[in-house]
Amino acid sequence: MLVMLVRRLAMVVPTLLGVSIVVFLLMSVLPGDPLAGLLAQDASAADRAALEQSMGLDDPLPVRYVHWLGDALTGDFGYSPYRRRDVADLLGTAFRNTLQLAVASAAVGIGLGVALGTIAAVHRGRLLDRLVSVVAMTGISVPSYWVAILLIIVFSANLHWLPAGGMSSGGGGLLDTLKHLVMPAFASAFVSIGVTARMMRASLLETYGQDFVDTLRAKGLTGRQILWHVAKNAASPVLTVAGLQVGFLLGGSVLIETIFSWPGLGQLIFQAISARDFRVIQAGILVVAVTFVLVNLVVDLLQLVIDPRLRKAA
Amino acid sequence: MVAITTPTRAKRPADETLVAPRSYLGEVRVRFMTKRAGVGALGVLAVIAVTAVAAPLLTPHDPLAGRATERLLPIGAAGHLLGTDEQGRDMLTRLLYAGRLSLVTGTMPVLIATILGTAIGATAGYLRGPLGAVLMRSMDMLYAFPAVMLAIAVAASLGPGVNNSILAISIVFIPPIARVAEAATRRVVLLEYIEAARLSGASTARIIVSQVLANIFNPIFVYASGLVGLSIVIASGLSFLGLGAAPPTPEWGYMLNSLRGAIYTQPWVAVLPGLFIFATSMACNVVSDALRDALDVKDA
Numbered sequence: 001m002l003v004m005l006v007r008r009l010a011m012v013v014p015t016l017l018g019v020s021i022v023v024f025l026l027m028s029v030l031p032g033d034p035l036a037g038l039l040a041q042d043a044s045a046a047d048r049a050a051l052e053q054s055m056g057l058d059d060p061l062p063v064r065y066v067h068w069l070g071d072a073l074t075g076d077f078g079y080s081p082y083r084r085r086d087v088a089d090l091l092g093t094a095f096r097n098t099l100q101l102a103v104a105s106a107a108v109g110i111g112l113g114v115a116l117g118t119i120a121a122v123h124r125g126r127l128l129d130r131l132v133s134v135v136a137m138t139g140i141s142v143p144s145y146w147v148a149i150l151l152i153i154v155f156s157a158n159l160h161w162l163p164a165g166g167m168s169s170g171g172g173g174l175l176d177t178l179k180h181l182v183m184p185a186f187a188s189a190f191v192s193i194g195v196t197a198r199m200m201r202a203s204l205l206e207t208y209g210q211d212f213v214d215t216l217r218a219k220g221l222t223g224r225q226i227l228w229h230v231a232k233n234a235a236s237p238v239l240t241v242a243g244l245q246v247g248f249l250l251g252g253s254v255l256i257e258t259i260f261s262w263p264g265l266g267q268l269i270f271q272a273i274s275a276r277d278f279r280v281i282q283a284g285i286l287v288v289a290v291t292f293v294l295v296n297l298v299v300d301l302l303q304l305v306i307d308p309r310l311r312k313a314a
Numbered sequence: 315m316v317a318i319t320t321p322t323r324a325k326r327p328a329d330e331t332l333v334a335p336r337s338y339l340g341e342v343r344v345r346f347m348t349k350r351a352g353v354g355a356l357g358v359l360a361v362i363a364v365t366a367v368a369a370p371l372l373t374p375h376d377p378l379a380g381r382a383t384e385r386l387l388p389i390g391a392a393g394h395l396l397g398t399d400e401q402g403r404d405m406l407t408r409l410l411y412a413g414r415l416s417l418v419t420g421t422m423p424v425l426i427a428t429i430l431g432t433a434i435g436a437t438a439g440y441l442r443g444p445l446g447a448v449l450m451r452s453m454d455m456l457y458a459f460p461a462v463m464l465a466i467a468v469a470a471s472l473g474p475g476v477n478n479s480i481l482a483i484s485i486v487f488i489p490p491i492a493r494v495a496e497a498a499t500r501r502v503v504l505l506e507y508i509e510a511a512r513l514s515g516a517s518t519a520r521i522i523v524s525q526v527l528a529n530i531f532n533p534i535f536v537y538a539s540g541l542v543g544l545s546i547v548i549a550s551g552l553s554f555l556g557l558g559a560a561p562p563t564p565e566w567g568y569m570l571n572s573l574r575g576a577i578y579t580q581p582w583v584a585v586l587p588g589l590f591i592f593a594t595s596m597a598c599n600v601v602s603d604a605l606r607d608a609l610d611v612k613d614a
Contacts, residue, residue, distance in 0.1 A: 018455035026471055137603075141596035143547045145554055146570065146588030153581040251460040255551050259574075266463075270555065273470040285467055289458045 004304065004311065012297055019289045020072070024065050027282040068282075077283035082275045087283050090268060095287065097167060098257070098264035102249035104185035109192025109249075110242045116193065117200020117238075122227065124205060132197060139194025145255040148187040152259075155183060165261035184260040188253050192245040199241045203234040236307050243299030247292040345608040352604020355597040362594055366413030375404035377411040377564050386580045397583040399569065400576055405583055409590055412564035415476065416594065419558065419565075420546030422480045427487030428538045434488070435495025436530065440503055440522055450496060453489040461486045465548050469557040479558040483548055487541055494537045498530035505529075536602065536611040543598035550591045566591045 043051075052058050059067070071077070077087035113136075120132035156164040161179075168177040207213070207230045216226050254266035261267070265284060272280035304310055336344065346352060365372060380402035384391075387398040396405040434453065438446035456464065468482035502508065503526070511521050550567030552558040559565035561572070569587040576584045 014451070015454065015458055018452070019458045022455055022459075026467060137596065137599060141543055141547075141592060141599045143550060143588060143591050143595070145551060146585070146592060149570070149574065149577060149588060150585060153577050153585065157578050157581060248460045248462075251463050254463065254466055255554065258555070269463075270466065273466070281467070281470075285459070285463065288460065288463055292460055293458050 005301070008297070008300055008304075012293060015293055016290060019293065020069055020286060021065070023282055023286045023289065024068060026285070027278050028061060028064075072283065072286065078279040080272075080277050080280050082272070082277040083280070087279050090280060091265070091283055091287055094263060094265045094268040094284075097262065098250065098266065100167075101181065101184055101188070101257075101262060101264060102246065104181050105189040105192065105249050106242075106246050108185055109189035109245060110196050112189070113193045113196025113242075114200050114238065116197040118204065118227070118231070120197065120201040121204035121208070122223075129201075132201070136194040136197040136201075139190045139192075139197070141194075142190055144187050144190060144253065145259060147190055148183070148256055148259045151183045151187055165259070167262055184256050184262055187260075188249060188256045192242075192249070195241055195245060196238065200234070200238050203237045204230060207234040232306075236303055236310075239299060239302060239306070243295055243302075247295040250291045250295060251288040342608050346604055349604035349607060351600050352608075355600035355604070358593060358597040359601065362413050362590075362597075363417060365410050366417060369407065369410040369414075372410060373404065373407040375407040377403065377408045378562050379403065386576055386583065388580060389582055396586060397580065399573060399583070405586060408564040408569060409566070409586060412566050412569060412587070413590070413594075415559055415563065415565045416546060416550060416567070416591070419476060419480055419483075419549035419553075420542055420594070420598075423483035423487055423545050423549070424538050424541045426480070426484040427491050427541075428534065430484070431488045431491025432495045432527070432530075432534055435492035435497075436499045436522055436526055438492070439496035439499025440518070440526060442500075446496075450492070453492045456485070456489045461544075462548060462551065465552060466555065466557065469552050474557045474560065476559050479549055479552045482552070483545055486548070487538075487545070491534065491538060491541075495530055495534055498533045499526055502526055502529045532609045533611050536606045536609055539602040539605055540599065542602070543595035546591060546595045546598065 049058075057064070075088055077091065079085075080087050080090060083090055116132045116135060120129045120136075123129045152164050155162045162183055163180055166180060168180040172179075210233075212233075213226060213230060216229055221229075251265065254270045256262065257264045257267035258270060265288060269281060269284040269288070272278075272284060369377075380398065382402055384394070384398050384402040386400055386402075387394050389395075389397045391397055394404050394406070396409065399405055399408065434449055438449040440446075459467070465479075465482045465486045468485055469479050472478035472481065508521060508525055511525050516524070549558060550565070550570070553565045553567030554571045556568075556571070559568050561568060566587040570584075570591070573580075573584040573587065
């Protein structure tokens with residue numbers, strides 16, 4: 001168990017290094033002037049060269065990478081001339097906002113997905129099963145940005161129940177927070193509902209076909225008791241898929257956050273891209289990718305906790 | 315004895331004359347045809363593709379020219395079946411023309427990624443060893459990025475444009491296809507006919523091309539077909555953000571974004587482009603599911 005734990009943790013290090021290299025290279029090829037906004041309008045070529053030197057931009061690429069990584073490890077992502085704020089501050093605020101949205105959509109998406117998948121598996125081949133598969137297929141196929149617009153049209157433009165965008169400032173209490181949260185959370189949850197429901201159904205049905213279920217039935221357990229045993233054994237692949245969904249959601253949806261003016265990571269990164277604010281882009285994407293890797297790590301460790309068979313496999 | 319064997323003997327020739335032996339593809343086609351949803355979805359895709367190509371024959375309007383006096387007409391307005399957009403251009407015309415670009419940006423990345431991903435995955439799965447490990451670990455690195463975020467980041471670094479968004483989505487799809495190809499190859503290389511080919515003196519390249527590829531095609535094909543719907547959604551999403559097609563060329567994602575200002579005045583016209591994206595992506599996914607059953611692929 002311990003060996004497996006250490007081995008799994010050690011695997012994260014090269015992945016994270018690779019991620020940092022990809023992020024760094026991606027942004028080094030980004031067209032645009034990294035000094036834009038830092039130089040005065042009438043700056044001479046000498047001024048420019050001096051600034052480049054002071055920021056280390058004239059160093060060779062590997063040297064710049066090591067410097068950048070060293071700073072990033074200490075939480076120093078530099079200064080955004082476009083926002084006139086420290087990049088670390090910007091990312092901290094945006095990450096908290098995205099976390100709020102991600103937790104809400106994950107709860108809706110994975111919760112409904114597991115429930116629908118279970119209903120479908122229990123009613124296999126019947127009307128409810130087919131209904132769920134249509135819902136799941138819709139969830140997987142529907143563009144979240146279109147769902148967002150539909151929700152705004154119905155609940156904001158016509159019914160006037162919910163605000164069309166923005167995040168609660170915290171002054172309106174819990175109800176106001178929820179009112180701002182519900183539409184973006186549902187719009188980004190649709191994919192998770194579809195993916196989780198399909199995996200839940202498939203995994204339950206596969207487990208129902210195993211021999212131990214016959215034994216349980218022979219022992220005289222009720223359908224509900226059997227479902228509990230089956231669900232525990234079917235949880236592993238569902239957990240993997242759910243973890244991936246949480247990772248995606250924590251990355252902040254650029255489209256959903258842009259449509260609902262939600263001040264999260266996705267919106268921050270996208271606006272930074274438009275403004276060529278390259279330190280924010282670089283640090284933002286790094287944060288997203290590292291979060292994604294760490295969520296997957298947590299999921300793998302959870303698998304070891306819930307499934308003793310995996311522990312023995314080491 | 316005779317009484318037992320005669321009936322079966324008498325029956326078999328009759329069966330053979332009634333049911334001609336079918337080729338493998340014939341068998342697959344028959345199995346696909348039993349999936350009503352799959353056939354229906356294939357029909358929807360065919361209609362979208364044909365009307366996109368034949369758009370100039372189907373509508374008298376110019377997709378790029380609008381009339382300022384006819385801005386944002388509702389669905390069913392005289393002369394404009396699906397209304398007009400914010401520049402007074404006929405919606406139906408633009409939606410049909412837009413199908414061209416949207417279908418291309420949906421299928422091209424999958425095609426490119428399938429070719430490159432299969433090459434990488436099959437090579438890694440066949441060779442294994444250090445080279446295989448390096449290939450697959452470098453794929454894993456791209457896996458660490460959420461797909462849509464990666465596509466947006468790549469498209470943004472390359473600059474807006476259709477070609478760049480196709481390239482961006484291709485890069486997103488290469489790692490998962492490479493994984494499917496690698497896993498399938500690892501299973502195939504253990505089989506006897508690969509050993510037989512190796513013993514008969516075939517080179518590695520020849521074995522991969524002539525033996526491995528043919529036998530890993532099904533899982534890759536089914537997996538890739540499932541990416542087309544996603545590709546259409548991501549490509550339109552990139553255009554929605556202004557990273558894809560350049561205006562005034564009609565494209566569903568871009569149209570959806572430019573009509574956002576009209577959701578309070580003409581909501582039903584404003585949602586039409588999204589409906590087309592949704593219908594196309596859903597049809598692709600339903601076809602892919604039917605293909606999976608017809609080809610009897612379980613692990614793609």
